[in-house]
Amino acid sequence: MVVADDQAAVREPLAAVLALAEGIEVVAAAANGTEVLAAVAAGPVDVVLMDLRMPVMDGIETTRRLAGEHPEVAVVVLTTFADDDSILGALGAGARGYLTKNAGRQDITRAIRAAAAGQSVLDREVQDRLLATVRFKTPAPAQPLPEDLTPREREVLALIGQGLPNRGIAERLFISEATVKTHINNLFAKAGIRDRPDAVRRAIASGLA
């Protein structure tokens, strides 16, 4: 992993402590974004622990570039700031975790291991903020889809939501158009969907499209 923070008084002890943790190997310590990119280009890196406020290239921009050029690298943000712009900016740029600097050593190592495993760890206040913005944008939860839809039926519904005709769905799923119709008839009955436009709306409202 790579540790990135512009303040040496933070970066050096942090790198030293993390190097002691089992299963974590600190291969580089960077003072800004360009140094991070150089370190990632130099050798295989799986995780970057990144401060947001850095000179030359800040953490968000660095995260965005990493997501584009090295999507296999997981970025965990460690910063003092937890405002909406920073949180949404970093996570929107592709960060896989977001910690504030009152996080303990245990919290940081756990977040690093989770990020390496494809999970994402957020501080509690960060998650609360994220959810607050989400719920503000979603006033109408609508009627949720019934649980007894089969995976195949959800798949078909998602494709309907993307505007595909039955023939297109059949080609995408490598099945016949007759089978697509059967799935559609079943899921319409289960979910109380009247016709195709209704299905599109439900699919979008449920996030399947």
Next chain:
Amino acid sequence: MVVADDQAAVREPLAAVLALAEGIEVVAAAANGTEVLAAVAAGPVDVVLMDLRMPVMDGIETTRRLAGEHPEVAVVVLTTFADDDSILGALGAGARGYLTKNAGRQDITRAIRAAAAGQSVLDREVQDRLLATVRFKTPAPAQPLPEDLTPREREVLALIGQGLPNRGIAERLFISEATVKTHINNLFAKAGIRDRPDAVRRAIASGLA
């Protein structure tokens, strides 16, 4: 902690495996939400690993009650479904983590420890979906509608977006169905809309529905 899942074939092995993990003590295994509430009321519990789809009382409702009556209890969701309704419902109800059932033992134990420490762990796809909804709600529509749509055409498009058939649109606007078809043909040509499902998506994306 408490393990909650209606399927004994999932619940029992899960509880057994987790009990072996260091620092984790499974004090109860519940088959539905009421059993979870009873277990929490009986003794001090810090974490509940919860399935969403359960009889009697489902995971989301249980999470909501726990958040109200026992806010010190951290809920980690473990379910097969990762649609927006489930994710937003559970996290909005106060869940502190969200895992899908392809998560491994390591992933689950890590999420439990994180939740106990006040952090929140999300599967990667879950975080992606959460962010997608955030970013989907914030910016303007992708491809905007052309300006040369007549007011009547916009009106018709909005009603299509609400799922009405041509006959319903005609009745709502006090015009004949033939006229509705004419408007639809015109606005489809102007806006580059292929068919009705496409029109529904455009109407929603443009805020007309």
Next chain:
DNA sequence: CCTCTTCTCCACCCGCGGGTCCAGGTGCGG
């Protein structure tokens, strides 16, 4: 006055959508 736009309406055609009924194959649990 004439033109252009917009809204209104009609007739025709046909392809896709949706309903209905039926049925074979598979994997899983009782």
Next chain:
DNA sequence: CCGCACCTGGACCCGCGGGTGGAGAAGAGG
């Protein structure tokens, strides 16, 4: 072994959706 859920497929029917072509009325503006 049998039942059940799920995915798969086929046949038929009919109504709505969408395309085409045409047409008349009303208002805006040159």
